[in-house]
Every structure is written in structure tokens, then in C-alpha cells.
Amino acid sequence: MLTVRDLLLNESLGISALAGFAGVDRTITWAHTVDLCDPWKWVAAGNLVMTTGIGLPTDAGQQVRWLEQLADSQACALLVAPRADSPALTPELLECAEQLGFALLSASFELAFVKLSQLIIESVLHTQRERLSTSERLFQTYAQVLRKKPDFEGRLTLLADSLGLDLLVEDAASGVPIVASRQVAVSRLLERVAIPGIVSANLVIIAHGKKVWGDPLLVRSLVGLLSIELERLAIARDEQREAGATLLRNLITGQIELSAARPMLERRGLSGTLVCIALEPGQQGVWHTETLHHAPGLHQPAPLLLADEGLLLMLANDSPALFEQCLANLGAGTRIGISGPASVAAGVTESLRQARLALAQARESGQSMQRYGEAQRVTGMAPKSLAEARALLGHYLGALIEHDRSQDGELLKTLAAFLGNDGNWKASAFELGIHRQTLVYRIKRIEQLSGFSATTTHGSAQLWIALQAGISTGLLEGFSKWHRPS
Structure with missing residues (x-):
């Protein structure tokens, strides 16, 4: 498509620029x-x-206001081929055109406007044909790449390759790339266009070298295709989330064991810890x-998500980046509890219990x-606050409770x-009224659930301190009869 500069470079037209040189690159x-005396009512942008200048006012001030109104119409330039009886262009008019950056051109009266119009219209129509052809090729290319x-x-x-561009x-909201045609340099960014959809x-749009690309029709066609692509991905992620919620629910209820679910989890990218x-x-x-689940940071790997009474429960890779993404995407006041x-x-049920306890500690x-x-631990002394006692109790004894x-x-x-009797098996079994072997079984079960050994010095000390914290603060009612002064 022609620019004002192209007309100036066409020597056969005999057009020169009087003022407003900053606007000569407009299309x-x-x-x-x-x-007419009010041309701005009849012209469109570009x-x-x-x-011939016959409609121009003679007064300098009125000429300035006339040009300002014409420039406000977003016309690209003004070409004056004056008749003998046309008003002269005043210095004020030229100065105004220069300040506005609005190209003011001059040609002889002999210039045939019809010829010039034909030249411009042919250029516009040629450009439109090229756009339609390019759009047609775009859709053909898309049909092939499918x-x-x-x-x-x-x-x-x-x-992108068919258009000679890089696309991203x-x-x-975050500027995080979802998909790109290749590694692109942000400094070469040409245009950013919104894609409608959920x-x-x-x-x-990034061009190579000095190539400038800005075809509105082609942009709209490309955006339309990408909108469909993103909608397809969104539908797939919706289905993936629904399937993940069902799987997580079955893991929580015990209908599926974690070992049996491993292949399904690995297909979602959930492996390792x-x-x-x-x-x-x-x-x-x-x-x-x-x-x-539509946020870029949760696309791959895709965690299992399940809404539950105002909370969002997840089974995911142990990834600090994922946790930070959740905090950033869900807004101020978001809290996260993470299990071991x-x-x-x-099983998943125990991990979920730990996550809920951690969330309560975060609150x-x-x-x-x-x-x-990772809650604040107290070793060798009583907790300093009720919150600290709860955290201590939850960490060491939460699974048992x-x-x-x-x-x-x-x-x-x-x-x-058992701890109150200093680990004496016989005395503890007698006090509880159970067989010694039953006591052995229970202690092993305690160690499995808590992760701490009640028969070692370090483990029994940790469990004893947590137990005393619960008793002294009233969080564990009914256990004072087993309390032994240390």
C-alpha cells in the first residue's frame, strides 16, 4: 500500500512537501x-x-482552525493543487502543519486528480487482493499442519515459517509464554494482539531482520485460528482436571492405592516425590x-485438583515453583499447607491430613x-504459646489423634x-490392662503413623515433649492420669 513518501518519490506526479514532514510515512x-469548506465531514481515517484550495478560508487564523479540524479526522495528508482564484496558503497554516506533523503537499493545478486517485485505488485494491490471498494460504497451511x-x-x-515470522x-496476566514457534528475542517485538477466549x-508477533509486518486482516485471521487452538487446549485441560479430581477422590477414599495409581500419575508428569x-x-x-488448572504454571506436569468445602486439595510434585505459582495466581491472602x-x-489420606494440619498452622x-x-518446634522446654503447642502437637501426634x-x-x-512408665513394657501393659504382645503391636503402629520411635532416646523425648505440651495446655483432656513428673 502506498505511503505519502511514495507519492513524493514519484517524479511523474510533480508533488512536493510544503510542511509536516513528520507525517510522510503514513499509509x-x-x-x-x-x-468544500468542511472536508473533515466527508473523509475517513487514512x-x-x-x-484545489477553493474551499480554504482566507484569514490566517481560520486557515489554522480549518487544518486542525482536518487533521483531527485522521486523514493522512492534504494535497493542494491551487486554482488561480484559490486563497494563498499562509505561513501560519504551514507552521500549524509542521507542528501537527500533518503532511501538507503541493502540486500544479494541471495534476489530474483522477489519475492520482486511480493510482492510489489500484494500490489499495492490489493490497487487498494480496491480503486475501495470504489469508487463504494461511488457512490452507493450517489445514495441512493439522x-x-x-x-x-x-x-x-x-x-510462523509459512509467514516468515516468529510467533509467541x-x-x-503474567506474560508467561504458553507456546512459541521457537526461541524469540523480546527486543524484536513488533506487535502484541489480544486473543479472545476463556x-x-x-x-x-516478531519479524525477522528489517521486515515489517502489520496486515490487520491477516492478524485477525491468525488470531481467530489461535483462539480455536487455545479453546481446544482449554477443553482438554477441563477434561484432564475432571479425571484428576475423580482419581484423587478415589485415592483419598482408598478405592485406589497409590502404588496402583503411579502409571496414571506419571502420564500427567507426576513422578518422583x-x-x-x-x-x-x-x-x-x-x-x-x-x-x-488453566494457569501456565500448572499445565505440565498437571497436578490432581479437588475442590472441598472452600479449599482446593492437590496431589502434585514437590515443586517450590508450583507453590509460588499458586500463591501468585490466587491473590493476596492465599494460604498453602504442604504435607510430607x-x-x-x-497413603494419600495421611498426606492429606498432614496438609490440612500444615494449613491450620499457616493460619x-x-x-x-x-x-x-517445619512448624516451630520446641525441644527441652515448654511451648511459649497455645499456637506453638498446637503446632507441636500436630507435628508429632497429629496422625495418632x-x-x-x-x-x-x-x-x-x-x-x-508407655512413656509415663519410662518405656517399661511389663508395667505399661499392666497399667493399660492389655497383653504385652498387644502393646508391642500398638507401639509399632504408633511409630508407623508418627514417624518417630518411642523406644529410642531421641524419639521418645520428642513424643514426650509434645504429649506434655498437649496436656499442660488442655488440648489433650483425660490424659493427666498418665502424666509423670520428669
Whole structure:
């Protein structure tokens, strides 16, 4: 498409620039001949306004206001081929054009406006034909890459290569790349265009070398194709989340063992050390708990997500980057409780219990993130506050409390009696009224659930301090009869 500069360089037209040289690179979208006193009412953005000047006012101040109104119409330039009786162009008018950066051109009256209009219109029509042809090739290329490349990145790369560009799709909120045709340099960024859809994203267009690319029709066509691609990915992620929620629910209820679920988890990229997460969302986040799976940081690997009474429960890789993504995407006030490593022996239910306890500790301490087992510990002295006592109790005895509550068991009472009798098996069994072998079984079960040995000096000391913290603060009622002064 022609620019004002192209007209100036065409010597056969005999056009010269009088003022407003800063505007000579504007693109001409159409040519419009008008000799009325109010041409701005009849022209559109990008039009080259051609006049004999007969409609120009004679007064310098009025000429300035006339030009200002014409420039406000977003016309690209004014070409004056004056008749003998046309008003002279005043210095004030020229100075105004220069200040506005609005190209003011001059030609002889003999210049045929019809010829010039034909030249511009042919250029516009040629450009439109090229755009349609390019758009047609774009859709043909897309139809071909659908068969050749099964993944979005591969299809985007082939589309970019066919256009001679680099293309990048980024998350609109965070700027995190979702997919790119290749590694691109941000300094060469040419254009950023919003892609409509459930996923808020931008298309970033990067050209090679000095090539300038800015075809609105082609951009809209490309954005339309990418919008469909992103919608397809969003639908796939919705289905993946639903399947993940079902799997996590079955793991929690025990219908599926963690060992049996490993192949399914690995297909989602969940391997190595896994943890459970209890997440309490904040407010005014970029994403909500219902849509968090669309956030770029959760695409791959894709954690299992399950909404539960205002919380979001997750089974995920032990990844600090994932935790930070959740905090950033869900807004201020978000809190996360993280379990210890999920094990086949303890199961997902135990890991989830740990995550809930860690979340409760995060609330009490005012922290945004808390790992199970990293709560403030007290060794060798009593806790300094009720919150510290709760944290100590949850870390060392939380699994036993949860077991006794759900199974109507007596593990905590057994531990209290065993420690109160200084680890004496016979005295402890007699005090509890059970067989010695039953006591052995219970102590082994206590060690499995808590992760601490009640028969070693270090383990028994940790458990004893936690037990005393619960008794002294009233958190463990009914256990004072097993209390032994140290």
C-alpha cells in the first residue's frame, strides 16, 4: 500500500512537501477529492484529501482552525493543487502543519486528480487482493499442519515459517509464554494482539531482520485460528482436571492405592516425590480455584485438583515453583499447607491430613505457606504459646489423634502410658490392662503413623515433649492420669 513518501518519490506526479514532514510515512488507504469548506465531514481515517484550495478560508487564523479540524479526522495528508482564484496558503497554516506533523503537499493545478486517485485505488485494491490471498494460504497451511503436527507448538511453528515470522502465545496476566514457534528475542517485538477466549492470552508477533509486518486482516485471521487452538487446549485441560479430581477422590477414599495409581500419575508428569496440598484461596487473584488448572504454571506436569468445602486439595510434585505459582495466581491472602512426602505405606489420606494440619498452622502463624514438620518446634522446654503447642502437637501426634478419632482407637493413651512408665513394657501393659504382645503391636503402629520411635532416646523425648505440651495446655483432656513428673 502506498505511503505519502511514495507519492513524493514519484517524479511523474510533480508533488512536493510544503510542511509536516513528520507525517510522510503514513499509509494512504483511499483518495478523496473535495473542495468544500468542511472536508473533515466527508473523509475517513487514512484518506488523502485532494483539493484545489477553493474551499480554504482566507484569514490566517481560520486557515489554522480549518487544518486542525482536518487533521483531527485522521486523514493522512492534504494535497493542494491551487486554482488561480484559490486563497494563498499562509505561513501560519504551514507552521500549524509542521507542528501537527500533518503532511501538507503541493502540486500544479494541471495534476489530474483522477489519475492520482486511480493510482492510489489500484494500490489499495492490489493490497487487498494480496491480503486475501495470504489469508487463504494461511488457512490452507493450517489445514495441512493439522494433519502433520499433533501438538500446538508444532502447528504454530509451521504457521510462523509459512509467514516468515516468529510467533509467541503468552498468558496475558503474567506474560508467561504458553507456546512459541521457537526461541524469540523480546527486543524484536513488533506487535502484541489480544486473543479472545476463556484463556486470557496475547499473540506476540516478531519479524525477522528489517521486515515489517502489520496486515490487520491477516492478524485477525491468525488470531481467530489461535483462539480455536487455545479453546481446544482449554477443553482438554477441563477434561484432564475432571479425571484428576475423580482419581484423587478415589485415592483419598482408598478405592485406589497409590502404588496402583503411579502409571496414571506419571502420564500427567507426576513422578518422583509427591506431596498433598491443602490450599485456601485469597481474593482478587488472576485465577480462581475453578480455573486454576488453566494457569501456565500448572499445565505440565498437571497436578490432581479437588475442590472441598472452600479449599482446593492437590496431589502434585514437590515443586517450590508450583507453590509460588499458586500463591501468585490466587491473590493476596492465599494460604498453602504442604504435607510430607506421600508414601505407599501411609497413603494419600495421611498426606492429606498432614496438609490440612500444615494449613491450620499457616493460619495460626499468619504465614502464606507452611510445610508439615517445619512448624516451630520446641525441644527441652515448654511451648511459649497455645499456637506453638498446637503446632507441636500436630507435628508429632497429629496422625495418632486422627487415627484414634476415626478408628475409635487407643494409640495416644498407649503412648502416654508407655512413656509415663519410662518405656517399661511389663508395667505399661499392666497399667493399660492389655497383653504385652498387644502393646508391642500398638507401639509399632504408633511409630508407623508418627514417624518417630518411642523406644529410642531421641524419639521418645520428642513424643514426650509434645504429649506434655498437649496436656499442660488442655488440648489433650483425660490424659493427666498418665502424666509423670520428669
